[in-house]
Amino acid sequence: MTPTEAREPVVLFIGQPNCGKSTLFNAIAGHKVESTNFPGSTVRHAHSRVVVGDATLNIIDLPGAYSLCPSDPAEKVALTHLFREKSDVLINVVDASILGRSLELTLEILEMGLPIVVALNMLDLAEKKGISVDPVKLEAALGVRVVPTIAVHGRGIRELVEAALEAAAGPRRPSLRPGWTPAVEARIGELVGALPADFPVVFNARFTAIRLIESGEAYGGDFSAASGLGIGTALEQTRAALEADRGLPAYEVLAAERHHQAQKIFEETSVVRRRTRRSFPERLDDVLMHPFIGYVVLTGVFLAFFFIIFKAGSPLEAFFLRPLESAKAAIDARWGRSLWATLLDGLLQGVGGGVAIVLPYFIPLLFLMAVLEDAGYLARAGFLLDTFMHRLGLHGKSVSPFVLGFGCNVPAITATRTLESRRDRMLTSLLIPFIPCSARTTIILALVAFYLGPLWAMGFYVANLVLVAGLGRILSLFLPSESPGLILEIPMLKVPSPRLIALKVYLHLKAFVRLAWPLLIGGSVVLSLFQYFRWDRTFNVVLAPLVSGLLGLPRELGVTLIFGFLRKELSLVMLLQALGTTFQELPRLITKEQMVVFTVFVSLFIPCLSTFVTLWKESGRKIAFLSAGLSVGAALVLGFIVRLLV
Amino acid sequence: MTIIDPSAEGRILRIVDIAGGEGVRRRLFALGFQPGDRVECGQRGIFGGPVVLKNLRTGVSMAVGRGIARKILVAVDDAD
Numbered sequence: 101m102t103p104t105e106a107r108e109p110v111v112l113f114i115g116q117p118n119c120g121k122s123t124l125f126n127a128i129a130g131h132k133v134e135s136t137n138f139p140g141s142t143v144r145h146a147h148s149r150v151v152v153g154d155a156t157l158n159i160i161d162l163p164g165a166y167s168l169c170p171s172d173p174a175e176k177v178a179l180t181h182l183f184r185e186k187s188d189v190l191i192n193v194v195d196a197s198i199l200g201r202s203l204e205l206t207l208e209i210l211e212m213g214l215p216i217v218v219a220l221n222m223l224d225l226a227e228k229k230g231i232s233v234d235p236v237k238l239e240a241a242l243g244v245r246v247v248p249t250i251a252v253h254g255r256g257i258r259e260l261v262e263a264a265l266e267a268a269a270g271p272r273r274p275s276l277r278p279g280w281t282p283a284v285e286a287r288i289g290e291l292v293g294a295l296p297a298d299f300p301v302v303f304n305a306r307f308t309a310i311r312l313i314e315s316g317e318a319y320g321g322d323f324s325a326a327s328g329l330g331i332g333t334a335l336e337q338t339r340a341a342l343e344a345d346r347g348l349p350a351y352e353v354l355a356a357e358r359h360h361q362a363q364k365i366f367e368e369t370s371v372v373r374r375r376t377r378r379s380f381p382e383r384l385d386d387v388l389m390h391p392f393i394g395y396v397v398l399t400g401v402f403l404a405f406f407f408i409i410f411k412a413g414s415p416l417e418a419f420f421l422r423p424l425e426s427a428k429a430a431i432d433a434r435w436g437r438s439l440w441a442t443l444l445d446g447l448l449q450g451v452g453g454g455v456a457i458v459l460p461y462f463i464p465l466l467f468l469m470a471v472l473e474d475a476g477y478l479a480r481a482g483f484l485l486d487t488f489m490h491r492l493g494l495h496g497k498s499v500s501p502f503v504l505g506f507g508c509n510v511p512a513i514t515a516t517r518t519l520e521s522r523r524d525r526m527l528t529s530l531l532i533p534f535i536p537c538s539a540r541t542t543i544i545l546a547l548v549a550f551y552l553g554p555l556w557a558m559g560f561y562v563a564n565l566v567l568v569a570g571l572g573r574i575l576s577l578f579l580p581s582e583s584p585g586l587i588l589e590i591p592m593l594k595v596p597s598p599r600l601i602a603l604k605v606y607l608h609l610k611a612f613v614r615l616a617w618p619l620l621i622g623g624s625v626v627l628s629l630f631q632y633f634r635w636d637r638t639f640n641v642v643l644a645p646l647v648s649g650l651l652g653l654p655r656e657l658g659v660t661l662i663f664g665f666l667r668k669e670l671s672l673v674m675l676l677q678a679l680g681t682t683f684q685e686l687p688r689l690i691t692k693e694q695m696v697v698f699t700v701f702v703s704l705f706i707p708c709l710s711t712f713v714t715l716w717k718e719s720g721r722k723i724a725f726l727s728a729g730l731s732v733g734a735a736l737v738l739g740f741i742v743r744l745l746v
Numbered sequence: 747m748t749i750i751d752p753s754a755e756g757r758i759l760r761i762v763d764i765a766g767g768e769g770v771r772r773r774l775f776a777l778g779f780q781p782g783d784r785v786e787c788g789q790r791g792i793f794g795g796p797v798v799l800k801n802l803r804t805g806v807s808m809a810v811g812r813g814i815a816r817k818i819l820v821a822v823d824d825a826d
Contacts, residue, residue, distance in 0.1 A: 166776035171769070201778035201804040229805065349768070355775045356782075363803060389789040389798065483809040487795040495811055496796060520773070585811030586796050587773050592807075 108149070109268040110158045112185055114178065115193035116205050117164030117518075118591045120221040123251035123600065124193055125161040128152075128261060152261045160185060163517075168208045169314055169351070173517040173525075182209075183302060188268040189215040191260065196226035196233050196248075197592060200366035206242065207279075207358050211307040215267035218246045219260050224253075225592060228381075230373035237369040252597040279361045284353060287342050288313070294334035313338060314351045381593040388480050388593075398484050401477070405468055406561065410545050410554050413461035417546060420456030424448065425682045439632055446628025446677065450621030453673030454613075458620075461542045462612065463605065469507045470604040474596040478503055479588060486586050492569055493576025495586040498528045502568075505535035507608070509711040513718055523579050529719050530575055533707035533727050534568045534734070536561065539616075539668035540703045546672060547695050551687055556696075564703065567734070615710070616667055623663050623670045627677055630659065636678070651697050651739045654679065654690060664702050666709050671702045693746045700742045705735035749787050749797055750815045753822075758802065759785050760823035770814060778804040784823060 115121040129148035146161040162178040170176040192209060194202035206218060220235055239246040245263045249256030280288065291309040295301065301308045312335050339350035346353045378386075387393055428448055435441035472478060478500045486496030497519055505512035512532045516525045536544060549557035630636040636659045640647070643658030656678045664671035675698070676682065679689050690698070706728050707715065716724040747754060761781050764771050779785070779801055788798035788807065796809040799818070810818070 169772060169776070171773055171776065198778070198805045201801075201806050204778065231805075352771070352775070355772075356780055359775070359778070359780045360782075366804075386789070391790065391792040391795075394789075479809075483789070483791060483796055483798065486809070486811060487791055487793045490811075496809065520769075585813035586809060587770075587777065587811075587814060588796075588809045589777055590798060590807040590809055 108156045108158050109188040109265065110160065110186060111189050111191055111264050111268070112182065112187040113159065113161045113191050113193060114182060114205075114209060115164060115219075115221075116166050116195065116202055118589065119164065119193045119195040119202060120251045121164060121193040122161060124191075124219060124221060124249060124257070124260075125159065126603065127251055127254050127257050129159055129161075152265070155265055157261070157265070160187070165205065167205055167355075168311065172520045177517070187214060189217060189264050191217050191219055191264055193219045193221050195222045196220050197222050197229050197231060199226070199231070199233055199370060200363045203242075203362035203365055204358050207362055210242065210244070211310055212303045213307065214303070215270060216244045217260065217263045217267050218242060218244055219256070220246050220248045221251055223248055224250050225594065228379065229592070230375055230379075231370055232373075233370045238365070241365045241369055252600060280357060283345055284342065284357060287338050287345075290341075291331075291334060291338040294338075295331060299331060309338075310354065313342070314354055384593055385480070385590075388477070389483055394480075394484050398481060401472070403558070405472075406541075406545075406558060407554065408468060409461055409464045409541070410549050410557065412464040413545055414550055416460035417456060417550065420460065421452075421683050424452040424456050425684065427452075428682065442628045442632040443625060446625040447621060449628075449673055449677045450617075450624030453624065453669065453676075454617050454620045458539070458542050458612075458616075458669050461545050462538050463609070465538050465541060466507065466605045466608045467601065469503075470601040471596045472503070474594070474600050474604075476591045476593045479590045480593075482586075482588050483590065488569075492527075492531070492572025493579065494524055494527060494572065497586055497588050498524060501528055501532060502535055505532045505537060506541070507538055509533055509535065509537045509707065510714045513711065513714045516718070526719060526723060527572065527575055527579055529715060529723060530727055530730065531568050531572055533711055533715070533731055534564070534571060534704065536564050536703055537668070539708070542669055543672045543699055543702060548699050551695060552692050560696075560699065567704075567738070571730070571734070616669070619667045620670055620673060623666055624673055624677060627659065627663065627674050631677070646736075650736065650743075651701060652743045653694055653698055653701075657698065661701065661705065664708070665706055668702060668708050693743070696746050697739055697743045701735045701739040703735075704731055704738060706731045747820060748816050749785075749799060749810075749818045749820055750790075750812060754787050754820060755790075756787070757822050758824050759787070759820040761785055762819045762821050764818055766814065766817040770817060774814075774818075777808050778806045779808070779818075785820065 113121050113125050125146070125148075129146075129150055148159050148161075150157050150159060160181065162181050163174040165175040165178040168179060168182075170179050190209060190212075192206050194206060196202075206216075210216065218238070220233060220238065223233070226233060235246045235248050245267060247256055247260045247263050249260055251257075288306065288309050291312065292305045295305055295309065299308070302311065312331065342350040342353045348356070388397055428445060431441055431444050431448065435444070481503065482496035482499040484496075485499050489495050489498055498516075500518075501512045501515040504515050509532050512535070513529050516528045516532075519525045519528060544557050544560050548560055627636070630639075636656075639662065640655045640658040643661070644655045647653050647658045647661065648655045657675065660671050660674035660678050663674055676686065679686070681689050706712070712724055712728060715727055749759065761779065761783050763781055764774055764779075766774075774780075779799070783804070784802040786800045786802055788800055790797050791809075794812050796811050797815045798807055798809050799815075800807045
């Protein structure tokens with residue numbers, strides 16, 4: 101490559117799940133992707149253009165991949181990009197606290213022959229585990245630059261960027277990976293020699309040959325079509341020879357050698373201090389994952405979660421509502437029932453609803469979710485709940501998407517990409533829309549908890565989870581199990597980083613303001629127009645048998661239920677508008693029972709627009725419509741039952 | 747014996763073999779668990795829940811469901 105000023109170097113971040121890659125990427129990109137302490141939280145790739153000194157870099161963050169043989173869709177995304185992007189330099193992020201394992205991926209990508217810089221991350225965590233890694237020795241062992249970093253503290257970032265720029269401008273390295281045993285090296289050499297001249301070589305012939313040997317039918321990604329490319333017989337021969345040499349399948353021969361070599365490099369470059377007693381995180385894990393206390397803690401965490409959100413949210417809600425109500429009164433007094441006043445009212449309801457009703461609950465929820473994620477508690481919850489998830493025909497790995505679903509269903513559905521089996525992804529995606537997301541939590545807290553008390557809201561939640569469990573059981577009858585069971589990495593517990601948490605809350609909030617506010621405000625204004633011209637009556641009359649007949653709600657609410665499809669909070673904001681009342685006066689117009697029925701219906705009825713679109717994109721049209729059908733059915737049936745019960 | 751064997755609890759073990767299909771083997775390899783590695787059994791979930799397995803060589807911990815745990819064949823290797 102000729103070093104030119106005109107071309108902006110493309111820097112690709114690659115590393116195993118949970119190695120701190122996204123945090124490091126963020127530190128450089130300036131707050132674009134989220135990171136969590138759960139293996140596999142980045143499921144999409146992220147692009148960013150950054151200016152460092154007088155250079156501009158294109159940096160790309162890929163989902164974590166344990167190896168170059170993908171076994172879930174998130175890993176496939178990583179590899180597709182790794183092979184397709186014309187990257188000038190790879191930054192391989194390795195977790196120093198589990199260096200031996202991290203280096204297995206490093207050894208694989210070294211074969212690509214691209215310029216590589218290793219970011220030796222999580223050095224602080226390694227020290228806590230009693231491991232000191234010598235970066236100079238590691239550099240010598242790998243033959244590439246190694247930059248020590250602590251991503252959460254922003255340490256080593258500048259050096260890393262400089263090293264990447266230097267490597268990008270430098271010469272291409274020859275494909276080099278020390279250490280295959282001579283017998284294996286010879287077999288690889290044979291296959292390299294057998295590659296036809298027109299074979300679509302990826303990076304270099306040696307890398308291609310290794311990938312061919314290792315890729316199986318389902319694990320090959322871009323290589324599975326090899327048999328059609330005139331290499332089938334030679335490949336079979338090489339595999340057979342390796343298997344005859346060692347008595348193991350060919351891919352295992354390579355995996356085992358790589359495993360041992362990575363360990364050897366780790367042992368040669370690190371000092372591990374023997375400890376006499378278990379470390380604090382380990383002892384804490386004994387409690388958190390205890391067969392009895394673990395569940396007590398889990399329940400406590402769950403209860404605390406909602407009490408804190410409610411305790412923080414309700415005074416704020418009351419506080420923000422006051423100026424809003426006086427503004428509304430002022431508008432009504434000044435302009436009466438003119439078109440102008442109606443529009444202004446709609447605008448005020450939209451803005452006010454977003455600020456006063458949604459944010460007070462949304463922010464504490466985001467904050468607590470971020471704490472749980474960053475501390476690594478989700479993996480523990482996955483461990484504890486695995487048994488119960490089996491009852492729904494799933495396993496503990498689905499816990500993380502479910503918990504994410506309490507924040508927002510959209511990322512939760514994308515997070516199902518970390519599940520290995522298609523069946524598990526489908527079942528989890530179908531159940532996620534029934535998890536009360538932050539929008540629905542807002543409705544539950546703002547309406548049910550605010551007027552009927554927090555215990556009612558808690559009951560609502562529990563009932564909702566029972567519904568998810570029941571649906572899971574029913575759905576899994578139609579989806580016979582093929583899932584092999586749980587294999588979930590349990591990352592070390594860590595103290596959540598305030599910086600990361602603040603960043604995550606900020607990112608979610610930004611997305612919320614950008615996506616939800618326009619819909620909330622637009623929806624309110626449109627509804628006020630509807631009301632002014634009395635179009636809403638048509639809707640309400642058509643829907644009356646359903647709204648008044650079946651659910652026993654005021655028929656004016658018909659139109660708000662329809663709008664709930666755009667954003668769930670919109671139904672709440674519009675509830676006030678449709679009834680022409682303020683939040684404080686609401687109990688005078690509808691009874692508490694009606695509030696419960698309304699909340700049940702809105703919570704369950706149809707996944708919101710963004711969830712629907714995401715479902716369609718991730719799992720296909722059939723699943724999206726199936727999910728919509730399930731939700732509408734459940735909302736009608738349960739709304740009616742609740743009406744009879746309360 | 748396998749790692750769900752009660753006598754495996756609290757002992758230092760060596761993975762002898764993974765008696766599973768290619769999918770399971772590849773996944774366990776990817777997480778850094780291979781035959782020959784020294785491991786330790788940690789917490790066990792109730793009601794047939796998962797088992798935590800810590801790889802003493804790589805320092806990685808993972809939770810595996812009982813179905814998979816039954817396929818991880820180990821031998822006691824307490825010698826230090």
